[in-house]
Amino acid sequence: MLVATKDGTCRECGGQLKIVDVDDATMTVECLECGDNYPVEPDAFGDGCMTYYAEVALRGESDEDEEDW
Numbered sequence: 890m891l892v893a894t895k896d897g898t899c900r901e902c903g904g905q906l907k908i909v910d911v912d913d914a915t916m917t918v919e920c921l922e923c924g925d926n927y928p929v930e931p932d933a934f935g936d937g938c939m940t941y942y943a944e945v946a947l948r949g950e951s952d953e954d955e956e957d958w
């Protein structure tokens with residue numbers, strides 16, 4: 890799931906982030922620009938966990954563009 894750039898961007902380069910995994914305490918994001926991959930808090934994007942964390946947790950982390958393992 891992509892993160893809107895108004896909500897948060899890559900800590901390294903400011904590029905757009907994609908949420909690639911979630912667990913009980915963190916979300917893992919990956920930058921579309923530089924490929925950096927790191928965990929963030931569920932509320933890292935200031936949405937009260939309801940937009941990104943809940944969405945990914947409900948849907949599961951594997952969606953349409955996860956085949957690049």
Ligand SMILES: [Zn+2]
Nearest residue numbers: 899902920923
């Ligand atoms: Zn980046």
